[in-house]
Amino acid sequence: MTIDWLAFVTVVVVALVGACAIVGLFSLGLRIGDSDLAWRRVLAVVLYVLCGAIALFGIWLIVPFFH
């Protein structure tokens, strides 16, 4: 019986960073975009695009064809 604890800790850390990044970016986008100022709306869109990029990375990971 062998448990790969290192692999488990890596999974926990990566999952934490990934989930917090996407939730943090989307939340910041909502917070900053909730305004009439044009620059804040643009910044919010940039944040959503970053979120989208992480989601695309997720799809890249899911589809075995890409790697």
Place this chain on the structure above:
Amino acid sequence: MPDSSAVDLTLLVVLVIGLALLFDFTNGFHDTANAMATPIATGALKPRVAVGIAAVLNLVGAFLSTEVARTISGGLIREGESGVQITPQLILAGLIGAIVWNLLTWLLGLPSSSSHALFGGLIGAAIVGAGTGAIDGGVLVSKVLIPAVLAPLTAMTVAFLATKIAYAITKKRVRDRFKIGQVFTSSLVSLAHGTNDAQKTMGVITLTLIAAGFLDVDAHPPFWVIAACAVAIAAGTYAGGWRIIKTIGKDLTDIEPAQGFAAEASTTATILASSHLGFALSTTQVASGSVIGTGLGRTGAKVKWGTAGKIAIGWLITIPASGMLAAGAALLAGLGTWGVILDVVVAVVVIVAIYLWSRRNRVTHRTFHQPQPGQFVRPKVKKGAKGTGGKVSA
């Protein structure tokens, strides 16, 4: 097994394929909740739309990933030269145990792992066929039991923190807009599910065909196998295990859009990390853990620990229960052709009985009252909330 040579091989293979596809179907509707319970609960997606998206993504996912496993049990059963020969009879009995257990847990609304049901079934059948020596206890502990404890704990921690972040950053009046994000995160969970789970059934069918001599050793699954598995899991997903969706989305804790988004992001991140960094975790257990974590993460939200406890008991007994069902089926199958036919007849009767029993109190997509935009959040600007609702339902 006595008399196994007397069983008509073609009949047996046909029955195994039929049961494998039925298992795939139950796998689909058992797991719709993993991705779609939270968007349905928050009203980010209408129930029928949600299961429709999940079905399509499972179908697509099944075609994307067709690299099937080399062993049917992932090393749980000592397969091959020095161990047990996994016969089609044994697979048949294992599948019957897994299907019946999946249906019983669905009737009770319990989100149990379909992989564990299948492993349990195969283990039960292997013990009847070859004794307890056939099971690799070390692998059982390290690949099934310990991950079953770690998966929900990991997801809980991740979702707890993600929820804290979401609530710390956003103000109340914008939180309804998390519903838009939910559409994407829940779709990712569905796609990941399709690439993982349809493969299991493809593996079962392909390995059965190889064992029966209809395919070469090391053969890839034929196209019809891939297509049949993809359609079966998508149909199951579309049927929607509404009882399980209700348990995860409504009965565990009240979920707001920000929580739904945080929970789905955590589920996606944990599953993708686990499947790419070499520590396999069950999707079902991760998804349930995320919902509990997000319930703990929002101030004022309550987690109903009674429901969580029932789910945990379901996880504990999944392997032994489906193992015992399969053991019974394996004893019958050992009697030869008539035993196998009797097995399938009994299984069909039980399945129909469970279905009829389920109609006594039906849970359908109509069960889900969808909160209108702005019900959880009282926005200061009413226009914004209405606009969000419009975009989401489009």
